[in-house]
Amino acid sequence: MKKKLGTAVTLAALVASLSIGISATSATAASKPSLLTLTPGTLTIGTDDPAYTPWFDNNNPADGKGFESAIAYAIAKQLGYPASKVKWVKASFNTVIQPGKKSFDFDINEVSITPERAKAVDFSTGYYDVAQALITTTKSKIAKAKTLADLANAKLGASIGSTSYSTITDVIKPKVKPSVFDTNDVATAALKNGQIDGLVLDLPTAFYVAGAELSNGLIVGQFAAKAGSDQFGLVLSKGSPLTKSVSAAVDALRANGTLKALATKWLASVGGAPVLK
Amino acid sequence: MPYQPSALRLEREAARRRVSRHSTLIAIISTVVIAAVLVIVVTGAPGFKLVRQSFFSWHYAVTSFPHVLSGLWLNLRVMIIAEIFVLIFGLLIALARTSRSPILYPVRLLATIYTDIFRGLPLLLVLFLVGLGVPGLQISWITNSAVVLGTVSLILTYSAYVAEVIRAGIEAVNPAQRMAGRALGLTQSQTQRFVILPQALRKVTPPLLNDLVSLQKDSGLISVLGAIDAIRAAGIDTAQSFNFTPYVVAGALFVALTIPLTRFTDWLTRKQDRARVQQGQW
Numbered sequence: 001m002k003k004k005l006g007t008a009v010t011l012a013a014l015v016a017s018l019s020i021g022i023s024a025t026s027a028t029a030a031s032k033p034s035l036l037t038l039t040p041g042t043l044t045i046g047t048d049d050p051a052y053t054p055w056f057d058n059n060n061p062a063d064g065k066g067f068e069s070a071i072a073y074a075i076a077k078q079l080g081y082p083a084s085k086v087k088w089v090k091a092s093f094n095t096v097i098q099p100g101k102k103s104f105d106f107d108i109n110e111v112s113i114t115p116e117r118a119k120a121v122d123f124s125t126g127y128y129d130v131a132q133a134l135i136t137t138t139k140s141k142i143a144k145a146k147t148l149a150d151l152a153n154a155k156l157g158a159s160i161g162s163t164s165y166s167t168i169t170d171v172i173k174p175k176v177k178p179s180v181f182d183t184n185d186v187a188t189a190a191l192k193n194g195q196i197d198g199l200v201l202d203l204p205t206a207f208y209v210a211g212a213e214l215s216n217g218l219i220v221g222q223f224a225a226k227a228g229s230d231q232f233g234l235v236l237s238k239g240s241p242l243t244k245s246v247s248a249a250v251d252a253l254r255a256n257g258t259l260k261a262l263a264t265k266w267l268a269s270v271g272g273a274p275v276l277k
Numbered sequence: 278m279p280y281q282p283s284a285l286r287l288e289r290e291a292a293r294r295r296v297s298r299h300s301t302l303i304a305i306i307s308t309v310v311i312a313a314v315l316v317i318v319v320t321g322a323p324g325f326k327l328v329r330q331s332f333f334s335w336h337y338a339v340t341s342f343p344h345v346l347s348g349l350w351l352n353l354r355v356m357i358i359a360e361i362f363v364l365i366f367g368l369l370i371a372l373a374r375t376s377r378s379p380i381l382y383p384v385r386l387l388a389t390i391y392t393d394i395f396r397g398l399p400l401l402l403v404l405f406l407v408g409l410g411v412p413g414l415q416i417s418w419i420t421n422s423a424v425v426l427g428t429v430s431l432i433l434t435y436s437a438y439v440a441e442v443i444r445a446g447i448e449a450v451n452p453a454q455r456m457a458g459r460a461l462g463l464t465q466s467q468t469q470r471f472v473i474l475p476q477a478l479r480k481v482t483p484p485l486l487n488d489l490v491s492l493q494k495d496s497g498l499i500s501v502l503g504a505i506d507a508i509r510a511a512g513i514d515t516a517q518s519f520n521f522t523p524y525v526v527a528g529a530l531f532v533a534l535t536i537p538l539t540r541f542t543d544w545l546t547r548k549q550d551r552a553r554v555q556q557g558q559w
Contacts, residue, residue, distance in 0.1 A: 193421060
């Protein structure tokens, strides 16, 4: 009896120490995919449809081309998910900001971090510092604008849900009421028609639209902003268990220079633009 | 001798009062029970607190109210202008479709094609085609304004629906009325104006006002062309704060806008029913 008890106790101690050892190693190995994702073993990333250049390529987030697509795969690799374990879902802006469970682990779609928005969703640390820029056509009346005062009588446009709109209302403050569009496509069509004099977009998108989509497009300038005041961040559900790990991944990518390298690779066509004051 | 109700009458009145009190009590109990069940089911839901904060936050309702109200002003202007023109054009198209003279055949054909096309095209498509396509033609004397082009799209689409409603009313008038008008020596157009149309329009007032209420809501769709109406203003605030309460505020304002028209419809139909009964006409 005593012998059997002795063996049992030793066995139990052995099993206990083994399991503690195993869980200790798995806890420290952050590269092992043990995060509480929606689907265990798969990282589900959301983005909008259409997914715009230069953030994505050809409306296909899964091909890894485009700044945000590349960043997403880099973060997934940092978290321990190879490209084969990454799944993309379409998530419109409203489904990203609605309360309750989301259909993705995190969403990447040029969403600016603001403290007000942070009350409703979780943001990772910023992965890109955004500047807002103004584009127009060569025959527009603001083509030669140099200062904010030149824009006072311009009818400007922006997409809904973007900090571009708050740039118009807070920084430019024109006398004419701005127009707000559902998507950049409609806004660009309105600019081509002359229904708006200028369109405010973030700098990389501005370069793309002025260069590739408009035949006579030009960038009037960009707007001064404090460094780090407007950053794109990944969106997660409020109180998501992944926020810490994802933020840590972004910080690691920033520290080892990956963020800068990817920005240089995909946003290199973004040159400088004069600052409108 | 002053009127004294009989014992039987008093008994009957007392019985009626008892029954009506009984019914009122049952109605109250039923309402309270169902309301209680609904409240328990909704507030007991696990996500209720989150939904309440996201959709019914007092703070965001107050901060977004001025912006949404100023957008509603655009809705009102578009609605009133569109309603007037929709009624005029709808009537003209309906008259064109119900005309009988052979000279007017091309007009009849055009009116039929018009109603078919504009009842078939979704309003959103018409808004994009007119709102973005017409300025693309770069015709200098046509305005580029999103509000004007949006209102024109609304008028084009809703005239088709209203024309069909009025045409149904005209064709529902008893053919004997037309014959009686002609027998009295009125010309075709006089019969139409004094005999047929008043009766037709009275018949179709409820569905007509229904279409106008629908037009009130669709007046917000011109926001796809860039104009800021109540829903778009709510959308802008929602996008900045990630809170959906501005949409609830806009919804409440729209309901408040619609209620006068719906109450007016009810009152009008009740008045017409009363007049019809009095005239002995069913």
